Amino acid sequence: MLQFFKSTTGRKYLMGATGLVWVGFVFSHMIGNMLILVSPELYNSYGHAILSNKIVLYAAEIGLVLALIVHVITAISLSIQNKSANGSAAALQLGSRYAVAPNGDKKPPVASQYMGVQGSVVLAFIILHLITFKYGSHYEVTVNGVVMRDLHRLVVEVFHSPNYIAWYSVCIVLLMFHLSHGVNSIFLSFGVLERKMQTNIKKIAWLYAIVVTLGFLSQPLYVFLFHR
Numbered sequence: 001m002l003q004f005f006k007s008t009t010g011r012k013y014l015m016g017a018t019g020l021v022w023v024g025f026v027f028s029h030m031i032g033n034m035l036i037l038v039s040p041e042l043y044n045s046y047g048h049a050i051l052s053n054k055i056v057l058y059a060a061e062i063g064l065v066l067a068l069i070v071h072v073i074t075a076i077s078l079s080i081q082n083k084s085a086n087g088s089a090a091a092l093q094l095g096s097r098y099a100v101a102p103n104g105d106k107k108p109p110v111a112s113q114y115m116g117v118q119g120s121v122v123l124a125f126i127i128l129h130l131i132t133f134k135y136g137s138h139y140e141v142t143v144n145g146v147v148m149r150d151l152h153r154l155v156v157e158v159f160h161s162p163n164y165i166a167w168y169s170v171c172i173v174l175l176m177f178h179l180s181h182g183v184n185s186i187f188l189s190f191g192v193l194e195r196k197m198q199t200n201i202k203k204i205a206w207l208y209a210i211v212v213t214l215g216f217l218s219q220p221l222y223v224f225l226f227h228r
Contacts, residue, residue: 008081011074016186018071023183025064026175027208030215037222040152041143048148072123079116118178125171132158159223172216180209 003010032050036043050057137157139150158164183205 008078011078012188014070014074015078016188018067018074019182019186021064021067022071023179023186023208026179026212030212033219034215036152036155036219040141043152043155044141044143044148044150047151048143048146051149068123068126072119075116075119115178115181118174121171121174122178125168125175129168132164155219156223156227159220160227162224165220165224168220169217172213175216176209176213179212180206183208 032046035046133151133154136154139153140147141150141153142148159168184202187201
């Protein structure tokens with residue numbers, strides 16, 4: 001089993017599995033964030049329900065962190081391997097004056113060419129986002145007789161900063177490209193993507209990425225425009 005996960009195929013399976021974990025989390029987190037469009041009370045109650053269930057919360061956090069670490073390490077190892085292989089292939093072509101970069105249908109999508117850059121920025125964003133909201137200012141509010149953390153007030157406070165909104169928006173757009181290629185790659189990694197299904201799967205991957213992006217962007221825009 002260990003030898004399998006050391007192989008290229010095994011590492012691609014790990015990339016797909018850990019990526020799938022975060023695909024599910026990102027979508028559920030986006031849905032939760034959009035509760036701010038409904039009411040402060042519902043938004044705070046949602047946050048309180050998560051924070052008060054310590055066992056489930058800690059288990060989920062540990063699982064997400066482990067999945068992220070494995071995903072990043074596997075991505076780096078595969079990237080190094082690919083660069084090494086590409087370097088060897090390029091060396092063999094040095095003697096040919098007609099060697100050209102692939103183009104047209106053979107040229108890799110832009111999203112796939114910069115997955116490492118996108119992933120690095122998204123990783124930095126996750127860390128800073130966690131510091132900002134999980135460990136940010138602690139306010140309290142009472143909802144239906146229950147004292148809880150006022151996450152709504154913190155979110156409004158943070159998203160009144162144009163600089164933070166700009167940084168947040170850029171990262172979310174990069175996340176969109178990362179997800180659009182990543183979701184499609186998950187099916188490739190698991191070997192369930194038949195050639196005739198590729199176009200439809202790519203469309204579904206882009207639809208998912210766009211829905212997630214619009215969902216995440218709706219929060220800062222709503223706060224900035226309607227909570228002055």
